Amino acid sequence: MGSRRGKLVFLVAAAALWMAASAARAALPIHIWTTSSGARVYFVASRGIPMLDINVDFDAGGRRVPAGKAGLGGLTYTLVRAGSATRSEEEISRRIADVGAQLDGSVDRDRAGFSLRTLSSERERGQAIATFAEILQTPVFPEAAFAREKARLVDGIREEETKPEAIVSKAFYRLLYAAHPYALAPTPETVLRIEGADVEGFYRANYVAERAVVTILGDVDRELAGRIAEQLTAGLPRGAGAPAPLPAVLQPRGETVHIAHPASQSHILLGLPAMTRKDPDYFPLLVGNYILGGGGFVSRLTLEVREKRGYAYSVYSYFLPLAQEGPFQIGLQTKKEQAEEALARVRAVLGEFLAQGPRAAELKAAKQNLVGGFALRIDSNRKLLEQVALIGFYQLPLTWLDDFTARVEKVSVDQIRAAFARHVRPDNLVTVVVGSGEK
């Protein structure tokens, strides 16, 4: 409550990062193999605490959903847990809870990810993993749960459609991505169109072993990790073939859209499609964004918009790298009466940064933080798991982790300016203002 910063946005900006070294180089002892069914496995032993974390990620995010059925990805993800060949939804929940395990996860535009955290002791681990394996491999999508979850999803969407933060975000993605599936957000109409067979079909086509990545981190040895990975993937759907190719992401036409809303603040987003996970400009953009709007209190946007003028509690920028060009996004919320002044200030800060790049002192400070604070990115099992899972899912180069700090150190002022010029073109910049109405 009452925390000084709404969100640690720089985490979002920088969350992706570095890559694990191969086992041969013995930096991070990551073991990599493929299960008999074709799933890729990334394993790191961590014996300090008697616990185990397992991520299973599928290439089954929003981008795989057919047009007109937005919501199918999220619905499938939810219903996978709603009943297996041998157990009811209630039994599944109980078997997880009875051993103190936690089953979480989320769906984004690229990934449908499940994460299990359990004690590593045999009984608890065994029951938790056996239940997890049933869920993933033998879901039955019961009719009652399907109807219920569809109704809940529609309720949730209708609620979201009243909230300025959701309205602005949906409009922003719609304008950035137009016909590309990254633009899709479920509406009551698209959800109501989904049938039971769609869910089953989406599961069969996308929750397939060949496009699954299992990340295991914790108190087990390599041999046991191997058996666990088999247990979780041997019965996954197979042979669905390569997914249909997705259209290229096109740059939008720059424009400013106003949407009326009765809230006291205007919610403002600016941005454009900008960067993939494997973009060669990743490090110049990462470091540059830290200076522009990613570095918490010390970023230019925070200094100019919040600290000097008191326009906003939260103002930030980030790159969200995805399989295809994910957004560069600047966001803030400010009382309606000063929305135009605040927006003008944001544009001035961005314009100056694009024109001149960072100052040498700013670059030095950014490197001090990103290099010096590197340890904070992996100082717990959970943080390390998330990093290794990203590496696995996006198949990042195996030297990335080793190289992270060195690559940050190498970034120059000129590289940042050039990278921003390539990726953030003012002509393509989309602005959405929810709050004050038509201008």
Next chain:
Amino acid sequence: MGIRMFRHLFALIAAVAATAAGAQGAAQEYQLANGLRVIVKEDHRAPTAVHMVWYRAGSMDEVSGASGVAHVLEHMMFKGTKTVKSGEFSRRIAAAGGRENAFTNRDYTAYFQQVPKDALPLMMQLEADRMSNLLVTETEFSREIKVVMEERRLRTEDQPRALVAEALNAEAYFAHPYRWPVIGWMNDLEHMRHADARNWYARWYVPNNAVVVVVGDVKADEVFALAQKYYGRIKARPLPERKPQIEPEQRGVRRAVVKAPAELPYLLMGWKCPVLRNVGQDLQPYALEVLAGVLDGNESARLNQSLVRNSRIASEVGAGYDATARGPGMCFLEGTPSQGRSAAELEAGLRAELARVVDNGVTEEELARVKAQVVASQVFKRDSIFGQAMEIGQFETTGLSHRDIDRVLERIKAVTAEQVRAAAKQYFADDNLTVVVLDPQPLDQAKARPAPPRMRH
């Protein structure tokens, strides 16, 4: 630089990936002559540390008309001291590779930094400096108070459920300062002056009202020596008298309605409940913790199973109870009715679930399930040094000791089914209850609010 960091990285990964058991011991405590208490928990899994300073001063220490000043002062703590100019605090932490933030609650205000362990002395130096040398200038205040008002707009004014929670506290407490929100009423923020923040600082920011918590790859003795060096020179001062402000007994159910732009209604019910005062002797807070777990501790827990999955009255339900607080406690039930169902139907459904507990008790199986989660959580929490430091700070600033953390969990594990039933019967009574309902308003008919009056300063 590059090479040093490179080796550092490898050492870190080795540490996280292959720590020997027993890397972690019990927390150790040390008190300086000025009354400052320092609690250190060594955890050598990774070469990082978290440093926190907790002040036992939150919104419950405010007086009417000055609500929100604890939180405003928290913002001002980043605005410069006699020797560290405004913004410099954050720049130095960032340059040390650190992350930082702060938070204010009803019971306390806390500041933290997560850093590579080598940066710990700098953190202590900076925190000690702003414990006694803060400047609260009119210029800085006049800018920052606008930020706080934007924060209130963002988190409360335009958030219907936050307005419901705010209304519930204001209805449930007549006398106790828990009745006003941590962030403060907007009108109080509009009329706050820099002198209010400065006076708050002078009154409460003293070493004898603070606890320093350090968890991570440190040696307790070295941390105590550093604390002596940096915090030891600050003088103790007497604290103002804290009035008990005991809430008078509630005499009957209280109800309120909040109208705001939304699609679905939302229901929040709060019953006055006890909190932990004596870890060894109290019983009901432990029983209420278990009850919250039986009702909402997992997906198959009673509320979700019955009201979301089976009867489908609700699209979301929840139960909440926090056994640690300086002030009075409350047990919550909340939920969103499904489309076409009313808040009244959901309330009836929630009450029926409570009646089931009171009439028939809870099963041994449910009890075991809640306890299994307690056991597991004791292990899982070791993965986060930040979480461990939070837990220590919360216990210490709500009148308990860090030594009570494991005792509390042991006592929860000893709760019986009959104790759960008895606690439900005793506390979930209408005379203790406040109910607030969100009455959703269509967006297009909701009138835009008039502009707030202009600030005078």
